[in-house]
Amino acid sequence: MSKVLVTGHQNPDTDSITSAIVYAHLKNQQGIHAQPVRLGEVNKETEYVLNYFNMEAPVLADNEVKQGVEELILVDHNERQQSIEDLDSFKVIEVVDHHRIANFETMGPLYYRAEPVGCTATILLKLYKENDVEVPKDLAGLMLSAIISDSLLFKSPTCTDEDIKAAQELASVADVDPETYGLEMLKAGADLSDKTTDE
Amino acid sequence: MSKVLVTGHQNPDTDSITSAIVYAHLKNQQGIHAQPVRLGEVNKETEYVLNYFNMEAPVLADNEVKQGVEELILVDHNERQQSIEDLDSFKVIEVVDHHRIANFETMGPLYYRAEPVGCTATILLKLYKENDVEVPKDLAGLMLSAIISDSLLFKSPTCTDEDIKAAQELASVADVDPETYGLEMLKAGADLSDKTTDE
Numbered sequence: 032m033s034k035v036l037v038t039g040h041q042n043p044d045t046d047s048i049t050s051a052i053v054y055a056h057l058k059n060q061q062g063i064h065a066q067p068v069r070l071g072e073v074n075k076e077t078e079y080v081l082n083y084f085n086m087e088a089p090v091l092a093d094n095e096v097k098q099g100v101e102e103l104i105l106v107d108h109n110e111r112q113q114s115i116e117d118l119d120s121f122k123v124i125e126v127v128d129h130h131r132i133a134n135f136e137t138m139g140p141l142y143y144r145a146e147p148v149g150c151t152a153t154i155l156l157k158l159y160k161e162n163d164v165e166v167p168k169d170l171a172g173l174m175l176s177a178i179i180s181d182s183l184l185f186k187s188p189t190c191t192d193e194d195i196k197a198a199q200e201l202a203s204v205a206d207v208d209p210e211t212y213g214l215e216m217l218k219a220g221a222d223l224s225d226k227t228t229d230e
Numbered sequence: 231m232s233k234v235l236v237t238g239h240q241n242p243d244t245d246s247i248t249s250a251i252v253y254a255h256l257k258n259q260q261g262i263h264a265q266p267v268r269l270g271e272v273n274k275e276t277e278y279v280l281n282y283f284n285m286e287a288p289v290l291a292d293n294e295v296k297q298g299v300e301e302l303i304l305v306d307h308n309e310r311q312q313s314i315e316d317l318d319s320f321k322v323i324e325v326v327d328h329h330r331i332a333n334f335e336t337m338g339p340l341y342y343r344a345e346p347v348g349c350t351a352t353i354l355l356k357l358y359k360e361n362d363v364e365v366p367k368d369l370a371g372l373m374l375s376a377i378i379s380d381s382l383l384f385k386s387p388t389c390t391d392e393d394i395k396a397a398q399e400l401a402s403v404a405d406v407d408p409e410t411y412g413l414e415m416l417k418a419g420a421d422l423s424d425k426t427t428d429e
């Protein structure tokens with residue numbers, strides 16, 4: 032079976048990196064050969080997240096990885112200027128996203144799942160449930176991290192009740208305290224370690 | 231609460247008319263004031279369907295109906311040239327569709343549910359289940375009719391296993407035989423009654 036790449040947007044944030052990993056896992060459980068990739072460097076916050084839950088970052092979508100691949104799944108974005116540079120070389124077969132739709136078009140029908148929530152991970156939790164697949168503990172940690180990141184610890188105006196409920200459920204599966212963990216995670220992202228005491 | 235209009239495409243077919251009715255009903259069950267509308271005349275096939283299940287056609291989306299309405303739900307289409315002429319006067323808050331995505335764009339996040347199946351009704355059946363709402367007998371008949379129409383009685387190459395399964399389930403709720411009913415319905419659409427014996 033030919034490989035499908037699952038990718039978030041350029042300048043990837045925690046939601047883009049973790050959603051690629053988490054959705055590729057769901058696809059794998061359904062017998063589809065999906066590989067998560069990234070379109071840029073992992074930021075400090077995401078690095079903290081991956082270390083904490085002992086997960087590896089997706090590989091960079093370079094020419095070797097793209098070799099022979101025909102199909103793409105987009106997560107956490109849909110606008111072409113935010114996507115893989117050679118988007119037109121692929122058929123986008125699915126999108127899972129929580130942003131407005133713009134500059135997006137396909138030749139044929141596809142699976143497109145957007146919901147007006149604060150984070151892709153919140154939608155992915157629904158997809159796991161709809162498909163009766165259990166969320167593994169480490170992936171629950173990644174999904175929780177994405178919600179904390181996109182919602183700035185539930186304080187962003189884009190954060191919905193559904194995001195908060197999803198985060199609570201995922202925190203209990205991941206067995207972490209969202210507030211304590213979330214603050215540490217956001218601090219790691221603020222990247223204080225690289226700054227001098229003058230800043 | 232302000233009213234939301236649910237509309238299919240221009241030159242409406244059976245899927246566009248029935249999906250507007252069926253999705254508005256689901257929204258009503260969820261406490262949302264949704265009204266199905268149509269963007270053109272009901273064709274002979276759809277007329278047969280509505281008569282058979284004793285349902286009324288949605289009203290035409292004229293100025294009186296649109297008065298004061300701000301939000302729109304699109305079913306069975308997304309491309310702006312197939313939609314309501316004054317699309318930009320509204321905020322599209324949801325789309326449920328089974329076509330490619332093109333010429334579609336929003337200012338903000340929305341609920342967008344597309345699946346690569348043969349008919350909008352097949353997706354609507356999933357939405358009823360996901361939201362734990364029972365499909366009433368007459369609406370099951372409309373949904374079955376939409377699948378038969380879009381799939382030309384399951385013979386179209388766009389017809390998927392999911393459409394066939396949905397149709398079987400809906401036929402049993404509607405208590406009709408899909409083959410017998412479907413042939414009569416397609417015959418009504420072929421509009422033989424208007425033609426002379428020479429044709």
Ligand SMILES: [Mn+2]
Nearest residue numbers: 044046047107
């Ligand atoms: Mn993002």
Ligand SMILES: [Mn+2]
Nearest residue numbers: 046107150151
């Ligand atoms: Mn996001």
Ligand SMILES: [Mn+2]
Nearest residue numbers: 243245246306
């Ligand atoms: Mn149609």
Ligand SMILES: [Mn+2]
Nearest residue numbers: 245306349350
């Ligand atoms: Mn259709």
